Amino acid sequence: NTICPIQCPIPNCKERCQSDDHFHAFSDLQVNHFCGNEHQCRELCEDNGICQVVTKPKEQEEIYEGLVKETSITFTKYIQLSERLKCNKKIPPNEFKHTGKHTHKENGFHYCDAKCQFCEYYCTLPYGHTLHTHDTGHGIMTQTEFTGEDNVFEYAGYKLRVGDQGTFVLCNLFCKGLGRHRHIDYCQNVINCKDENQGRDIQHINEKVLPNPDKPKDFISHKLFWKRTGFKDPYSVQDQQEFEKCDYECPDDENLSYSNNEF
Ligand SMILES: [Zn+2]
Ligand SMILES: [Zn+2]
Ligand SMILES: [Zn+2]
Ligand SMILES: [Zn+2]
Ligand SMILES: [Zn+2]
Ligand SMILES: [Zn+2]
Ligand SMILES: [Zn+2]
Ligand SMILES: [Zn+2]
Known part of the structure; x- marks a missing residue:
């Protein structure tokens, strides 16, 4: 004994x-x-921000079956992996806890916790960055649905229907090749819109547009569309100029768009 x-x-x-x-x-x-x-603490880091973001996304081949019967699209799925790391502190002998917050590294680097609303990629700038806009590499638009003036339309050679998922398109490639175009978003102020004092970035749509046809919507410029996301416009300056061309320069107008799932 x-x-x-x-x-x-x-x-x-x-x-x-x-x-x-x-x-x-x-x-x-x-x-x-x-x-x-002494014991190793096994709790998760409590610091603000994201402990680790793997900036090189995981790639995976997938097939998207569209709402229009003949539409079947093979695409590469990119997945951004992120992780909350374990606390690296030691618990002193004969204690249940260490003092202070759990942290994976005292004053260590954390990524910004803002997510692109379309692809759900985290911003790759440091947490609390002073830069006004967030930035990331962008992935496929898992959180989006197509919407448009016509129920069936063509995009990148594929026949699509309103409500088709954006899962096969990358955020930063969606608008490429569309030339001059606008996006569709919910109207944020019907009264102002009807007074037409919104400037050239917003144009109220008087017709009903799917999904949620009873909720008023606007055409908005590509520029405003990205401004509303809080993320830096991922397209080149040259592309951006192409998207914003004036009517007399380029009469064709594509009104295809995509929207958040909560739309
Ligand atoms: Zn022990
Ligand atoms: Zn951490
Ligand atoms: Zn004992
Ligand atoms: Zn801890
Ligand atoms: Zn950010
Ligand atoms: Zn994105
Ligand atoms: Zn409006
Ligand atoms: Zn655009």
Whole structure:
């Protein structure tokens, strides 16, 4: 009877109690049966922001079956992996906790926690960045649906229907090749819109547009569309100029768009 047989109370510690008195639980006032060693904290980092973002996305071949029967699209799915890391602090001997917050690295780098609303990629700038707009590499638009003035339309050679998922298109490639175009978004202020004092970036749509046809919508410029996301416009300056051409320069107008799922 020379040792206490009870296991250390720290989760995952396989050591026995450090006491060499089998019956110390009866004699001591407060007994925790600690092994007496330092322990690694196993909680998750509590710091603001995202601990780790793998900037090179995971790639995976997939097939998208469209709403229009003959539409079947093979595409590469890019997935941005992110992770909350484990605390790197040690719990001192004979204690249940270390002092201070759990952190994967004291004052270590954390990524901004803003997500692109279309692809759900995290911003790759540091947490709390002073730069006004967020920035990221962008992935496929998992959170989006197509919408347009016509129920069936063509996009990139594929026949699509309003409500088709954006899963096969990358955020930063969607508008490429569309030439001059506008996007469709919910109207944010019907009264102002009807007064037509919204400037050239917004034009109210008087017809009903799917989805949620009873919610008023606007055509908005590509520029405003990206401004509303809070993210930097991922297209080149040359592309952006092409998208914003005036009517007299380019009479054709594509009104195809995509929207958030919550649309
Ligand atoms: Zn003990
Ligand atoms: Zn232990
Ligand atoms: Zn962390
Ligand atoms: Zn910790
Ligand atoms: Zn950011
Ligand atoms: Zn995106
Ligand atoms: Zn409007
Ligand atoms: Zn656009």
